[in-house]
Amino acid sequence: MARLEQVLLLEPEHELKFKGPFTDVVTTTLTLTNPSDRKVYFKVKTTAPRRYCVRPNSGVLDSGTSVDVSVMLQPFDYDPNEKSKHKFMVQSLMAPDNVTDMEGVWKEAKPEELMDSKLRCVFELPSENEKTHDVDQNKITSTSASKSESSSLFKSASSALDDSEVKKILEECKRLQAEVQRLRDENKQIKEDEGLRMRRSAPVTGSPSGGANAALVKEEGPTTRLLALAVLFLILGVIIGKLVL
Structure with missing residues (x-):
């Protein structure tokens, strides 16, 4: 029997992009939306659980509602020649009526009842233009703060x-x-x-x-x-x- 098509709408749909430098935690957001007329349970899984922190990593979406999932990549030594093989999977399940034990529903769910979507991870470093723009913005902010402080004094x-x-x-x-x-x-x-x-x-x-x-x-x-x-x-x-x- 064919698996059910994913009922949730994902944004982004196929890729999770993380923009470096990767010397600190880098966070990207995955938005899940339930367009159906029923409650939907969801779980977010990854092939590299030690490298990511996901909040929330599971929950329930009422009809017509959305949730922003924060995916936090932990600091690491980035090698631009190494392609990322990390992947995420969003798994969903139609919530049965009058059932509150979400974990029990996941355990008893049949494979044909599960819906899933997969996303790959993409690592990017900022371009030279973006670096220059960030430096200029920091200088402008610092100068404005100094002028404001002098005026206040x-x-x-x-x-x-x-x-x-x-x-x-x-x-x-x-x-x-x-x-x-x-x-x-x-x-x-x-x-x-x-x-x-x-x-x-x-x-x-x-x-x-x-x-x-x-x-x-x-x-x-x-x-x-x-x-x-x-x-x-x-x-x-x-x-x-x-x-x-």
Whole structure:
């Protein structure tokens, strides 16, 4: 007598794909659906029970319902030249009326009452494009988290300051900015005076005094810039100090 055709619908129907790397547990999902008008018992079996964990591996499906079966492949040393010979079988059985002993039904079931479907296992490694995409996604996630954390820290520090402290910081910033501007004006005036003196003295090209004056003028600019940078660092130090306190 011919075996009954599988009543359950399987998704996927023929293959269970596991995508590596296989240094950790890899899980794929098998969906079983009962389109019939009766309850159906099911079991999920494998030819390599030590390599897989299946949850649930058995149960009952009411009419028109589905169940997601998680198939977890345990970590192993993957050899791309070795083809997988692992297979799974979904076995099903129409549930008798007014019977609750599912294990007893399986034991007493006749071979012609059983329905089964077989699936083979396929192991895949991610392509280079997928690896790059995963790395980029991780970088984007990490950058977004860092920006969010920095923004939260700044908001927390700002909220810790009262209005009087904020006012003091702003006044200190204005005073230091005015000091920077004063130094710039003095530097500009020094350059103009030095240039005037040089034009009046009209030194001969290549004379030592002319070279010394030129070096003096060149050194004026960096000195003032250093002062300006020092003042800016002082401003930042005051602001950071206030935020920390």
